[in-house]
Amino acid sequence: WLNANAVEVVIDDKQSNANRVVLTATLPNETSPGLAQLRLATTDGMSNSVTVALDRLPQMPFAESIATLPVSLHGSVPGSGSSKTSFTGKAGEDLLIEVEAKRLGSKLRPVVQVFDAQRLQIAWALPSPTLGGDARVAIKLPRDGQYTVEVHDVQYAPPGPSFFRLKIGQWQCADLAFPPAVTKGQEVTLALLGGVPGLTVPFRAPADGQLVPVLWPALAAASGPPPSVTISALPELIEAPPTDPPMSLPAIPFAVSGRLDGPAQQDRFRLAVTPTSKLLLEVFAERIGSRIDAALELRNLQGAVLASNDDGPGMIDPRLEFTVPAGVDALDIVLRDALDIANDQAIYRLVLTSADVPRNDVDVSAKSDVLNVAAGEMRILEVNAVRRGYDGPLQLVLGQLPPGIVAQGTEIPSGASGTLLTLTNTGDAVAPLVTSLVAKSPDGVITRAVRLDTTPDDRSPVWLREQFAVAAAPKNVLPFAVAWADAQPPTNWVLASKTAIPVTFVRPTGTLGPVRLSLVTSQLEPKVNNQPNAALTVRAERVVEVPVDP
Template sequence: MDRRLSKPERSRKVRRGESFPLDLREGFPLNDSRLEPRSRSRRRESALILCLKSKQVRRLTSAATRFTGRAGVRARAALKGTRSARPCLQWIVLFGFFVVAVQSQPIPKLTSVSPEWIQRGTTSVVTLEGENLSEVTGFIFSGEGGLTATNAPPPAYSANLESSRGGIVPGEDDERKLRVSVTVAPEAQLGARELRAVTATGVSEPVIVNVDFLSQITEREPNNDTNHAQLVELPVAINGVIRESAESDFFRFKAQKAQRLIFDVYAFRSGSPLDSSLALLDADGKELVRSEDVNGLDSLIDFTVPHDGEYFLQIRDFRYQGAKDFKYRIVAGELPCLDGIFPLGGQRGKSVEVSLRGRNLDALSKMKLKVEPTAPMGQQEIRARTAKGYSNPVLFDVGGLAEFTETEPNNALTNANAVTLPVVINGRINGEKDVDQFKFKVEKDQTFIFEVEASRFGSPLDAVLYLTDAKGKVIQQNDDTVGADARIEQRFSEAGEYVIRIRDLLERNGEDFAYRLVVRPPKPDFTVSFFPDTPRLYRDSYTVVGVEVQRQAGFDGAVEARLENVPAGVTAEPLLVPPDSTVSPMIVLHASEVAPLGRHLIKLAASGVIDGQRVNHEGRPEANGRAVREAFLTVLDKPPFTLEPVTLSARTEQDQSTAVEVAVRRFEGFLGEIQVTAEGFSSGKEPLTRNVELKPVTVRATDGRATLNLKAKLDSETGTRLILFKGEAKAEGQTVVQYSRAIPLTVDPFPFTLANSLPRLAITALPPDRKSAASEAEFSVKANRRGWFTDDIRLKVEGVPEGIVINSTNITRGASEAAYRIVASDKAPAGKEVSLTIIGSADVNGRSYQFRAPPLKVTINAPASENGSDQAAEKTASAK
């Protein structure tokens, strides 16, 4: 058998450092140790050797001449080829390679992970997809630990090559995929974790991996009919994709008589567009049962095995559609399955007895739960556990108010349950035309919120709320304020007894129509988020973290925000968000020249005063507008350039411009172009450009400064905000972004604006002896005075042609409008359209302001003929 390369491959010439495809012929001995794939580290070493042998070594000459002492002697000796050259040369190249590589490495980005589920107590290989993944050196998992990860070796090649002199290794397909070996401890907590990739230059955004107790199987094509069904062993979790239209995936399994098997599909509930149709078939392919739309659009089969043997499981899209995002997950086996629990929550620090409904629960129908005083508030997942394993998760709410469970009958005013507010009422709409009613007493001028929590727990209840007086007269009703959950807020002008009533909109009912009705007074509060979740900061440089305050129930106090866990050498001044601020403020970070390099977990602490008490909240990090669990600051070595504001503060008015200047400082001979712009925020997270017009400026190698022109829009928000200069450049083939320290930009209101009452009008050019209203027209100019301005506004009209007469007028002190009258004579340019512009001016505090109203379009018509021949005669005369 011929083991040689083909002729084109034998004769090909390859440049150093070049990767190239190679066709491997059959016949290589697979047990030849020389053909083992090299490790990732070995490949990097080979690349470094190639770099040593290439012309790139010459670039280190100037760097070596800058070394001093023994290092300089050895460096220069290395480049001259003396006896000490080899170890010195390796040292120089390694040092230079490290510095350049670290500075030029791009930031890793993650877009997906596959598979998304991993089994507890095992080691699995997952594939990360994204960008810039070739230099990933570590991984971070959120949560309480129990998960670790390392770079996985590349898949085994069926054949390989080894070069005779080294330096030629198998090349990776691209930098968009990375194989990762994930080890999950046996005691690791079940549920979702965030996974991030780490390089020397930053931390990626997270992707979600889920820890499960079941064995995980990925569907393997072809499996599109019973003849090619994929064999699986129950219990198991099957992860697959319906990739094409009309595709079906088949799985084959063995089962024993009397087993109660659960097949639970997760697609719709996980955000997949798949509308599943799930079927069980016997060994002959005969359909035994089919399921659709049990949990939303997700299928669920509860099957008792009639006899020992093999069976088939088929899944497809109900509409026979398919695509790469039509993902599904099937939990299959003799497993416990929870249909629901009641009540849906409990009070922190108290015990609650929960009833369970489901299948394979081994007679477990009730369970007493103790909610610890330190249990986190809000929703969390709970599972039932039997000898067969864990059930599917259901949501359970931890609250801080007293709990009350409804007692039937309570369908009428006469038997309404009495409750004391504030309270959380647990109930079920369970019975034909069931209505639950609860009576309570309030004091005059008390305000309460009545909020149903049902659909957010997966309950099918579409609640309707009625607030009535003691006689049943409806005061207020509501449906679907938050999804399918109703909400009423009422201020009671009179003390007394009232009733709150709840039912299903369509009068449906059942054990699963559970709800929590939370009744509480409005509580002023706030939450805080910050972004990005992965800021990067160079030594001796600046960066920013944006902060957004969400105010609730009328909270109007100031909020203090500060970053915690920042390393020594990094400063982040605390931020005070004033009560009336609508702009997302920024925390400016600065790193000294000795700040420790690497990543650092950071948090944001926020505090405010509510009802005389200081309230503390932890800020929630966000990645691209999505809430995440953790945030990381990466400190990098000195950048190739920095920015320093020359203008220390800026001020302008609406519809006016101001110039700001920034100095550029370059390092290490960096001569690349730098694009400089300004950044900041408008209301909320709106960019600065929502209110300010600006164009980036390109700073060339010979320039040391940049001047930006900032023009506040006419409708710009007024007040003071922080802005920064942002510089962006290419260095070593990668994008480097730098920020300056912040400066204040103040936008003052323009004293007035003008607007015409009409956008256009028409008049007719007539001689003085022809009296007609057609030669006249009227319109007005209206002034919008801003703030304190009430003085006169002087007006003039620009663009008036010959033959048009328009009166002069002004808008007097305190007035808001001026009238104009236009008269056209026979000298006006008939048949044309002209633009008239009203210009207003006023003097304020020794400064003259001028505003141009939008142009008024005036159409000048020719006069109509007095008899049929007049116009023709005029044309003839004109021609002569």
């Protein structure tokens, strides 16, 4: 499966052996370039996903020399070493040289260097936040001759698997979209930044969703993940050309997007305010892939700075809460780039809301993205909610399910930090599919796609984490069953108390050996100062291991 689409594959007998299986598949011409989740489906269920790249570049194993360009080489950096390849180029030739690693799930923090025939470095690139921690060089070759490309880890010590994909040639790419956010249902023209200057694409924001990828305007020419756009419930404005007085802003809440693309540029806005009211100003720049280090100031109309912020809590984007002084009915908002990058990727989004109005938001995540449910059995998916103002119930809505699969535990109660979503296979069909999982408030105001809970260094596109594989599998030959011994186990527990809960289990006939039991709860682990709070955590007192049957 590629994302939610089934793809037929054929085993390559000539390249397969006892240690590996080589599968070949032909994708439809309308397949969009970018990144996708690849899964293998068999009669026993679905595999875990891996992130793969899709495009029309020639794909080759990594080699010491390249015969023709463009090309995409697949390899792995050997520990503390580097991977090297060479090609012949002509003076004035424009090339892109890009490493995809972090975005594919690799632990490699790639550095790419380009040397000429005399071993003189003519270009290099470090891991870029705009590229999800990967690296790209855009170069015009200075002379005819041979060039060498080297790839290595930024510390010459990758902390895990160091596979990568090296692309050399010319292709259509874009790293950011402007504006970076669009109001639900609105139609706009997006500028695609980071590749061919002036590249645009029409875009209509869906009624639901949080972050969606842009469709490439030319499928055959594109490579790499497309930029994404935030789907907003706020009015979304675009900065106007500089004026005196500054651009007037509407009443809050709203958001405004702009570019600091000129040297020493400062974007200024004027906001009418009410004395003693409380404002919340939040800049999205580094968090959306922009290269700027934004700095925010609030000034009175005489130019005096009333408040400023450079870095918010745990981030380099500014966040500022401000109480309007008595006698002040207008403020000037000033944004600048502390790095003064001044290019077309120096974009930002400024969100203004009232600090007096409680936030009404929540993020929902799941511990796994694959559930294989054998006939007559059940599987549990931990779903957690991180609440930011919204404390009401959430209903979990699954997309299409295989025949015979029934869902229970689909509600996260008011105030709860999660639920255990249970899928039971009541049928006998064998059917895999990739589906969606959405959390909704009863009034429909809040709709959040449930995403796979990943590690902080995961750089795969967010929308790929919103896919869940569910398979109805055959009945297990050796079934194992475990259940509560009491029909109604205790539900009201006293803080700091201990409760013994008897369980029963049935071993498959003829199997022996110890059985280890673990406790799974719907509670999101409470933390104090970012450390687990054992006093408030529902947990097993110790590991329970049942010895071998006599």
